[in-house]
Structure formats: C-alpha cells, structure tokens
Amino acid sequence: MRIDSSGNVGLKTTTPSDMYYNDLVVNSGDEGGITILDTSSGQTSLAFADGTSGNARYRGRVLYDHSNDSMFFGTAGDERMRISSSGNVGIGTTAPARNLHVLTTADQIAKFESSDASAKIEVADSTTAAYINANSG
Secondary structure, eight states: OEEOTTOOEEESOSOGGGSSSOSEEEOOOTTOOOOOOOOTTOEEEEEEOSSSSGGGGGSEEEEEETTTTEEEEEETTEEEEEEOTTSOEEESOSSOOSSEEEOOSSSOOOOOOOSSSEEEEEEEOSSOEEEEEEEOO
16 A cells, blocks of 8 residues: 555555546456445445535445345435346336336436437337337428
C-alpha cells in the first residue's frame, strides 16, 4: 500500500496519482477486484455522498441486499432501478414482475428515439414478430 504526498492511496500500485480518479486506486492485475463482505441477511453499499447528514450521505448509491439477492441503483437519495434475484429489472418498482417492469404515474412510460427518418420496435416470440413503426414524412 502506498499513500502519496497528496493523500492518494494506492493498493498494488506506487503511483495512484497517475490515475484520473486517484483518491483510492486498486491495481487488480488479472482477474482481481474488490470484495465487500457481509452476512447473508445484511445489505452492502457503495455510496456517493455530497454531505454528512440525511440522504446527502448517499445521494448516489449501489446497494446489494443479501436477504433477497437483489441489487438496486439510487440517485438523488432514492431507489431508481432494481435487479431482482431472478434477473428481472424494475424501474420505479421494488418488485419487478417481468424481465423489464416499468412503473410510473406519468402518462408517458418510455421513449424510444432514433435519429433515422423511421424507427420501429420489434416484439417477437420464437416464431412470430410484430413491429410498432414510426415514420416521418
């Protein structure tokens, strides 16, 4: 471990200041990484803070809930997206029931935009496909 004159910490590196984000640099080499260990029923997080009280301590956050094997992503102090233990992704819901589950109180749920003159969304099963088309002109 190295702490340089600027206070930057390097693990397995002697030059943490060479990195763009350099407060803590871990040189993992081949197949290395960082592990956050907790019990099988706790929660572990990586938090992005802009203050020291209330939700300013975790304005942005990635949280893993070991009790139900889900992971959530938060912004502005609130949960925004969750991946359940079955792999379902929820936006605006803490209990996604499908591969992609979007819950909102707004009239418009999603926007898919193409810079091309036409766009389409394909909905398909193993034998059939259907399209929602949008064409300009």
